[in-house]
Amino acid sequence: MAKLKSSFFCQSCGYQSPKWLGKCQACGSWNTFVEEIVQKEEPQQGSWKTSSSKQIATKPIELTEIKTDLQQRILTVDNELNRVLGGGIVPGSLVLIGGEPGIGKSTLMLQISLSFKNLKVLYISGEESETQIKMRAERIEVLPDSNQKLNSNCFILTETNTQNIFKQIEILEPQIIIVDSIQTMNSSFIESTSGSISQVRECTAEFMKFAKETSVPVFLIGHITKEGTLAGPKVLEHMVDTVLQFEGDRHMTYRILRTTKNRFGSTSELGIYEMHATGLREVTNPSEILISQKDTDLSGVSIAAMIEGNRPLLIEIQSLVSPATYGTPQRSSTGFDAKRLNMLLAVLEKRGGFRLGQQDVFLNITGGIKVEDPAIDLAVCASIISSYNDISISQHACFAAEVGLGGEIRAVNRIEQRISEAEKLGFTQIFVSKFAVKGLDINNYKIKITPVSRLDEVFGELFG
Secondary structure: OOOOEEEEEEEEOEEOOOOOOOOOOOOOOOOOOEEEEEEEOOOOOOOHHHHHHHHHOOOOOOOOHOOOOOOOOOOOOOHHHHHHHHOOOOOOOEEEEEEOOOHHHHHHHHHHHHHHOOOOEEEEEEHHHHHHHHHHHHHHHHHOOOOOOOOOOOOOOOOOHHHHHHHHHHHHHOOEEEEEEEHEEOOOOOOOOOOHHHHHHHHHHHHHHHHHHHOOOEEEEOOOOOOOOEEEOOHHHHHOOOEEEEEEEOHHHHHEEEEEEEOOOOOOOEEEEEOOOOOEEEEOOOHHHHHOOOOOOOOEEEEEEEOOOOEEEEEEEEEEEOOOOOOOOOOEEEEOOHHHHHHHHHHHHHHHOOOHHHHHHEEEEEOOOOOOOOOHHHHHHHHHHHHHOEEOOOEEEEOOOOOOOOOOOEEOOOHHHHHHHHHHOOEEEEEEEEEOOOOOOOHHOOOOOEEEEEEEHHHHHHHH
């Protein structure tokens, strides 16, 4: 038994110090140091780190000599996951999936495990027993809207010690590994409790070493803190190749899979699911949940054509403008940047002549998503003025343009995709910048394209 050693670790960034510090010297956080017992042991037989058959001496290789022909992505039957990962699972990649408790992380990964036909999948669980996982698998049965049978090559391992896990991996030789969750794993090389900073970092490093040397993709399910960030040191997100965030309201049925880091694809992609009793269903037409179904026209409601990654979406924007009766006017937004809302309100008051200084303004993006595309600016302005004048906007009209500080309507990119998506969903009119239609043949579209250059032109067209 090696000598025990005590160290202090920052819970925010993982910085190690031999003594307690009030302020972290690396990230500047206060009161984040915790003491942990660190023990380095002699290599154990069966550990991935010490398997003599896997030790390969490396040497520098010219970039042109590296072959990538065999590194083809593994496609799953889940098109939403394929899109978020950038076109499929990259062999040897380390993917971290985080989300709130009960949001559906384990259901999603077990569902993916059961869907593979010809691949051997090892599902490692440190939180549930074999019986509990079997009950969940029987409830899921098959992927919704799919005729596939259960994967007989899906193996379950309920173990938390990484050395024992790698022994079973060498025997089974799986092609995909799923770890649920990384906070429950522990390594014999570190003498501290599961979930501590040193344990999470060490276990992740072992799985990363395994993934890179064997080209076997590894999925790690991670917990999040009360602040909404992934639990463990921040270096954990730097170690993995891809970080996915599973979001959604537990009281609603829809879930959003968002990419926050991806070394092999875009970080702007979005996957949308609907939670059922039999698992998660892919939402192939996200506009069905982002646009509310209503019988009559309501004031303060507008539709914007936005782009999220490679996918065009139409979202509904709701505004409520009412006189401020309690002093300082309130400015509240859900799913939209509050500072940008204040900027647009200032533009409407300065350039449009609308007296919004003494009005409470509430803005909501339906569907529970967060939007950063500036192309929804015009729809936000139209929604606010619609509520201010209490005049509804036609349900068949939508908007795709940015608003400048001078009140001008600015062009946005990929306007053809936005127009085509609006036309496909049955809209009859779309407002765009006149600078965006240059070189665009308007006659090729059945939808009426209305080019505008200033806000007053839009409001004149909408409200007369």
